[in-house]
Amino acid sequence: MAHPSVPVPPGDPVDTLLANVAARRDELVALTQALVRIPTVNPPGDAYEACARLLGERLAARGFAVEYVRAHGAPGDSDAHPRVNVVARLEAPGGSAGGDCVHFNGHIDVVEAGAGWTQDPFGGALVGGRVYGRGSCDMKGGLAAAVIAAEALAASGLRWRGAVEISGTVDEESGGYAGVGYLAERGYFSRPRVQHVIIPEPLGVDRICVGHRGVWWGEVATRGRIAHGSMPFLGDSAIAHMAAFLHRIESELQPRLAQRRTAEPVEPPGARVSTLNVNSVHGGQPDQAFSSDAQGRPTGELPAPVVADRCRAVIDRRFIAEETLAEVKAEIVAMLDELRQTRAGFDYELRDIMSFLPTATPRDAPVVLATARAIARVLGREPRLIASPGTYDQKHIVRTGRLDQCIAYGPGILELAHQPDEHVEVDDLLHAAQVMAVAAWELTGSAAGAG
Numbered sequence: 001m002a003h004p005s006v007p008v009p010p011g012d013p014v015d016t017l018l019a020n021v022a023a024r025r026d027e028l029v030a031l032t033q034a035l036v037r038i039p040t041v042n043p044p045g046d047a048y049e050a051c052a053r054l055l056g057e058r059l060a061a062r063g064f065a066v067e068y069v070r071a072h073g074a075p076g077d078s079d080a081h082p083r084v085n086v087v088a089r090l091e092a093p094g095g096s097a098g099g100d101c102v103h104f105n106g107h108i109d110v111v112e113a114g115a116g117w118t119q120d121p122f123g124g125a126l127v128g129g130r131v132y133g134r135g136s137c138d139m140k141g142g143l144a145a146a147v148i149a150a151e152a153l154a155a156s157g158l159r160w161r162g163a164v165e166i167s168g169t170v171d172e173e174s175g176g177y178a179g180v181g182y183l184a185e186r187g188y189f190s191r192p193r194v195q196h197v198i199i200p201e202p203l204g205v206d207r208i209c210v211g212h213r214g215v216w217w218g219e220v221a222t223r224g225r226i227a228h229g230s231m232p233f234l235g236d237s238a239i240a241h242m243a244a245f246l247h248r249i250e251s252e253l254q255p256r257l258a259q260r261r262t263a264e265p266v267e268p269p270g271a272r273v274s275t276l277n278v279n280s281v282h283g284g285q286p287d288q289a290f291s292s293d294a295q296g297r298p299t300g301e302l303p304a305p306v307v308a309d310r311c312r313a314v315i316d317r318r319f320i321a322e323e324t325l326a327e328v329k330a331e332i333v334a335m336l337d338e339l340r341q342t343r344a345g346f347d348y349e350l351r352d353i354m355s356f357l358p359t360a361t362p363r364d365a366p367v368v369l370a371t372a373r374a375i376a377r378v379l380g381r382e383p384r385l386i387a388s389p390g391t392y393d394q395k396h397i398v399r400t401g402r403l404d405q406c407i408a409y410g411p412g413i414l415e416l417a418h419q420p421d422e423h424v425e426v427d428d429l430l431h432a433a434q435v436m437a438v439a440a441w442e443l444t445g446s447a448a449g450a451g
């Protein structure tokens with residue numbers, strides 16, 4: 001059924017939809033700017049509520065049912081920095097029965113501005129066909145494009161079915177536990193409510209991201225025996241033991257990981273292997289800077305002359321779809337156990353901090369195929385399927401929501417994310433909005449029976 005007040009336009013429905021999005025170009029720019037001007041910096045999680053309300057009030061005025069979901073009790077939530085998410089749903093005229101629900105999810109948090117900007121990081125300036133500002137690319141531009149796509153579909157006069165949802169969620173940059181993770185635990189990313197999810201992260205207008213590598217963070221602690229720093233032979237240095245472990249990582253494990261190639265199309269190609277980074281090492285006296293005056297006298301903190309009895313390192317292991325988490329951990333444990341056998345005084349503790357398995361959306365999933373067709377239609381070229389080296393909110397949708405029909409697709413160049421002078425091209429915003437509108441129209445089940 002067409003909306004009673006809007007006559008169904010003649011002609012190719014996809015052309016109608018594309019024209020409806022194109023007519024909203026200025027609105028798309030203005031919405032991107034308005035979002036950038038709210039400094040939702042995370043940490044600590046500033047201005048989340050203002051940003052959620054900007055989206056919610058806009059969508060409520062256009063007929064969406066809007067909910068604000070504060071993640072009470074989730075990591076990071078406090079009265080000073082409430083973790084407020086917004087979820088908006090628009091059902092087709094006549095109800096959502098007979099069609100699917102397409103959910104667009106964007107994170108509203110941004111990382112700190114940092115140094116080196118020539119533009120105001122929260123000014124949202126439009127210069128030379130680009131919108132500048134922290135979050136313009138990652139990913140307020142993508143979120144604005146999704147909003148415009150949904151609004152254009154709803155106002156196009158085309159027959160459509162099902163439902164379209166848009167969520168603006170918090171804390172993606174810090175793990176998403178109070179954002180998509182919290183909503184996923186409450187069924188917002190599960191069937192039967194939703195069938196397809198598109199996350200408009202800045203991966204490029206002609207690339208579809210179908211998943212990410214796995215991650216395991218572990219903390220290794222070595223023990224030693226404290227002694228006077230002038231007589232280290234009377235003690236046993238936990239730092240020296242850690243150095244032995246780190247040496248094994250560099251000389252043995254990392255070369256082995258570099259040989260382990262995945263068949264997944266991870267971008268950049270350098271990440272098509274297993275990797276391990278040592279995120280931090282702390283041993284002995286607490287981490288602090290020492291200074292002294294011209295006479296060689298300490299001017300600040302005083303150094304302590306002791307052999308370190310404890311050292312900790314956090315390892316960040318990114319693993320490929322061809323590996324299991326159990327194998328990844330066992331490989332580290334085997335190295336540590338061997339050191340315990342062969343190195344006098346070596347002992348360790350190993351603690352899990354966090355893990356997520358690799359995700360891979362089926363290549364023939366409707367959300368992949370519909371988005372690919374829409375890219376070909378809008379841009380006139382074939383899309384590329386890619387996978388991400390790091391995780392993003394898809395991890396919660398797959399693990400907690402149990403929904404594998406999820407992709408990341410959105411405007412912007414990933415390399416600009418988190419950089420000074422972050423920006424997004426207006427042409428990219430518009431093309432991505434057109435792709436999302438066409439894909440949503442097809443995925444809701446409308447394309448088959450409408451015209």
Ligand SMILES: [Zn+2]
Nearest residue numbers: 107138139201
């Ligand atoms: Zn992002």
